[in-house]
Amino acid sequence: MSTHSSRLAARMMVAPSVVLLLIWMIVPLAMTLYYSFRFYRLLSPDRTGWTGFTNYVWFFNSPDFWLALFNTLALVGGVLIITVVLGILIALLIDQPVKGQGFLRILVIAPFFVMPPVAASIWENLFMHPQNGLFAAVAQGFGAQPILxxxxxxxxxxxxxxxxxxxxxxxxxxxxxxQSLSSEQIEAAEMDGASAFARFRYIVLPHMTRAITVVILIQTIFLLGIFGEIFTTTQGGPGSASTTLPYMIFKQAIAAKDIGRAAAGGIIAVILANIVAYFLMRGLGRNLDN
Amino acid sequence: MARALSPRRKLITTLAAWSVALIIFFPVLWMILTSFKTEASAVAMPPQFLSASWTLENYADVWARSDYPRFFLNSVVIAVGSTLLGLVIAIPSAWAMAFVPGRKTKDLLMWMLSTKMMPAVAVMIPLYLIFQRLGLIDTKLGLVLVLMLMNLPIIIWMLYTYFKEIPGEILEAARMDGAGLWNEIVYVLTPMALPGIASTMLLNIILAWNEAFWTIVLTTTKAAPLSAFIASFSAPQGLFYAKLSAASAMAILPILILGWFSQKQLVRGLTFGAVK
Known part of the structure; x- marks a missing residue:
């Protein structure tokens, strides 16, 4: 099938995607790199020029930056731990032959389709609100102060x-x-007298390694960029208590209108993403080889 | 690995599974219930359920009194537009990589995926400035372009994994039977590729509909879709809970339905074929 002409045609078919993605990635990244070494504030348009590493130094000297870095990693790590551990438990539970399994799956999958601002606003207003939220009602029911x-x-x-x-x-x-795990293997282990925990530890968990790896890799990509939830609920506050790196950069660009600093932050975010990706691939990459 | 259980254990696991599922779903359910209450009933303490006064007015109000229909229409145009444009660009690419793979095809695919690792904030400023110069800020066209580029690697990957499963021998067999290229495309390839293209389309409409970074950064009022509108719904302080819930319910309902239809294909699409 791969004659010379079909190879050429194939290249022509791939070219538009490659060119578009190259432009999408390289042009903005190069511009961000350029701005990160410039003095560029929208509020003082007369002053321009090269500033060396000043914008980067500002970040590294800012206590907010270290807090934002910590918050970013806490968010990624915290959500990963919660979702993987609970995900395994719930998957084990739903996998049992229970009545109405199809409908159960529909209920469980629903939150994934809720757009971030709606999810955030449900929790902020209907549940966590100190006067009108459901959690406050529960606290009052027990005679306790609502949690802020x-x-x-x-x-x-x-x-x-x-x-x-x-x-x-x-x-x-x-x-x-x-669901792709064969029940014979489990039954054989059961007959050999393996305890429920041993069956989970030595048969079920190894079988799920690849899926767990995929969950961690894909969630990390999305979690590093979490934005809408913070924008809708805390706006990064109180103070900078819930400011993550993406949100801090957003604040520098939109509120402080300091393009140079925000750009430096953007480059730091790229470096952070690369470091995280490197460790993830080193730690988990071999799980993906068949 | 479903296995037979004793009746008693079956009852317990069924109850446990249903409780967990209902807890996970409860916030959505509570929002939908709130959207049918009057504002006073929505914020009443303790929360009202059986004693609540129910109404359909919130939906009518949100639809009639705000610019809601415009936000809704913007969401439709941006989500569907970016997906269709992405498909037009991605189908030939994925097709070529699946059926005429070269030595570098795997590397190329990995590189495309790696563009997803780039944090959006890192390209936010240049993109904003470029858009400002081109007059694309707060336009649907601008968001269609950005969301298309953002999701293009996912579209290509999904299509690639689907196309990969179409056996090449079928093409050869069709050719032996004397099918020309046109017949081959219309009668053999298209029917086999359509389900994959359809699920790719569904998943990407969902992703684009729910996008909440670029829609917030690149729009103000004119082109803002629902995600930007809900995000900026100013802190209601208990005054507009019912209306906020109605607006939210309408914002997520189309996607919830699409999502439930596509949930079988979802795992595969979201894991780029790594888990089937």
Whole structure:
């Protein structure tokens, strides 16, 4: 099938995607790199020029940056742990022959289709609100003071909301992997007297390794860029308590109108994503080889 | 690995599974219930359920009194437009990579996926400035372009994994039977590729509909889709819970239905074929 002319035709067919993605990636990245070394504030348009690493130094000297870095990693790590652990448990549960399994799956998958601003606003207003939220009602029912979720525990609240959104994704993928496990293997182990835990530890978990790896890799890509949930609920506050790196860069660009600094932050975010990707691939890459 | 259970254990697991599923779904359910309450009933403490006063007015109000229909239409145009444009560009590419693979095809696919690793904030500023110069800020065309580019790697990957499963021998058999290229495309390839293209389309409409970074950054009012509208719904302080819920319900309902239809294909699409 691969004659010379068909190869040429194939290249022509691939070219538009490659060119578009190259432009999409390289042009903005080059511009961001350029701006990151410039003095460029929209509020003082007369002053321009090269500033060397000043914008980067500002970030590294800012306590907010280290907090934002910590928050970003806490968000990714926290949501990963919650969704993978709960996802495994729920997948094990739903995989049992229960009545109405099809409808169950529909209920469980639903949060994944809820757009981030809606998810955030449901939790913020209907559940976490200190006067009108359902959690406040429950607290009052027990005679306790309502918890000020978004004021006192903003990062935990955001982690909770994002976990709710991503739990269905983890559950669905782990469930799919679980359903391809043959029951004979489990039954054989059962007859050999393996305990439920041993069956899980030595048969079920190894079978799910690949699916768990995929969940971690894909969720990390999306979690590093979480934005809408924070924008809708805490706006990064109180203070900078729930500001992540993407949100901090957004604030520098939109509120402070400091293009140079925001660009430097963008480059730092790229470096961070690469570091995370490197460690993920090193730690998990071999799980993906068949 | 479903296995037979004793009746008693079956009852317990059924109850447990249903409880967990209902807890996960509850926030959506509560939002939908709230959207049918009057504003006073929506914020009543303790929360009202059986004693609540129900109404359909919130939906009518949201639809008639705000610019809701425009936000809704913007969402449709942006999600469907970016998906169709992405498909037009991706189908030939995925097709070529699946049926005429070269030595570098795998590397090329990995590189395309790696563009997804780039944080959106890193390209936000140049894109904003470029859009400003081209007059694309707050336009549907601008968002269609950005969301298409953002999801293009996913579209190509999904299509590639689907096309890969069409056996090449079928083409050869058709050719032996004397089918010309046109007949081959119309009668053999298209029917086999359509289900894959359809699920790719569904998943990408869902992703584009729910996008909430570029829609917030690149729009103000004119081209804002539902995700930007809900995000900027100013802190209601208990005054507009029912209306906010109605607006939210209408924003997620189309996608919830599409999503439930496509859930079988979802795992495969979202894991780029790594989990089937």
């Amino acid at each position: 979720f978004l004021e006192q525990y903003p990062m935990w609240s955001v982690i909770g909301i994002v976990s709710w959104e991503w739990l269905p994704f983890a559950t669905l993928i782990l469930l799919t992997a679980l």
